[in-house]
Amino acid sequence: MSGEAWYLVDQAPGVGSFVLDGVEGRHAATVRRTRPGERLVLTDGRGTRCLATVVGDGSAGKGTLDLRVEAVTRVPQPVVTVTVVQALPKGERSDLAVDLLTEAGVDAIVPWQAARCVARWAGPKADRGVQKWRTVAREAGKQSRRPWLPAVGELASTAEVTELIAGFDLALVLHEAQSRPLTDVTLPTSGRVLLVVGPEGGVAPEEIEAFAAAGAIAVRLGHEVLRTSTAGAVALGALGVLTPRWA
Structure with a gap:
């Protein structure tokens, strides 16, 4: 997951379909111009990391991305x-x-x-x-x-x-x-x-x-x-x- 852009979400999704919207969705879709096939990482900022692939560029509305979450990892805090x-x-x-x-x-x-x-x-x-x-x-x-x-x-x-x-x-x-x-x-x-x-x-x-x-x-x-x-x-x-x- 070293090269993927990271986006912060309120609630980390599970494996499956997910729509990235709001401020993060607009940034990914319109500023970074993320396209289908690209991979990105979602995190809730509370230790959950989700690897996802873009499957659609805005089908759920302007400034959104349709994603397929492929893996969810829980990262422990430092000891x-x-x-x-x-x-x-x-x-x-x-x-x-x-x-x-x-x-x-x-x-x-x-x-x-x-x-x-x-x-x-x-x-x-x-x-x-x-x-x-x-x-x-x-x-x-x-x-x-x-x-x-x-x-x-x-x-x-x-x-x-x-x-x-x-x-x-x-x-x-x-x-x-x-x-x-x-x-x-x-x-x-x-x-x-x-x-x-x-x-x-x-x-x-x-x-x-x-x-x-x-x-x-x-x-x-x-x-x-x-x-x-x-x-x-x-x-x-x-x-x-x-x-x-x-x-």
Whole structure:
């Protein structure tokens, strides 16, 4: 299934006939100009992957495709799941952070209004920001052919992030001033990991203290100082190697 285009559906179909319609159907039929005989993949974003062949180009209506689903596969989640608490980047780097995290395999994203964030989300802007991140995650998930799409949570305060920490098997805070490297931490072979990525101005001392009191471990990812929009994706790559996520 390496070369087929992926499309997201609300409910994954079983083997047999299926009509791809709506936004995804219009994109496949009119933008990509998919034709009979071509193969594509349908996913519900919740672990189901369906390989299908196009048997008709729009017989069910304009902007739709008639498909024959040939195989349905259930893909398990990683044995170690990673939730990234991402401090709000400024400008276009906000979307870039979500795009890279999704491509790198993040399982969930929590937008965080950190003390030193230049970007400020409040009221309707917070709602729009969360919805934008969800759209970016959806599109990046299809592009990177992910059967599991990451959940994007509501905007969280520092107090709310502190409360989250207790629900995870391991919580890590990336901090360039720390001497302890990520490789020095005993990582779980299964379970849930929380990764906190601070803003460009860094995680404030009072935030580090609150997270540490809740059980989080502050670590250094490497010798280089990374931007907030890329640090999470780089850390996910490291966790992929250091845990069974990429096994």
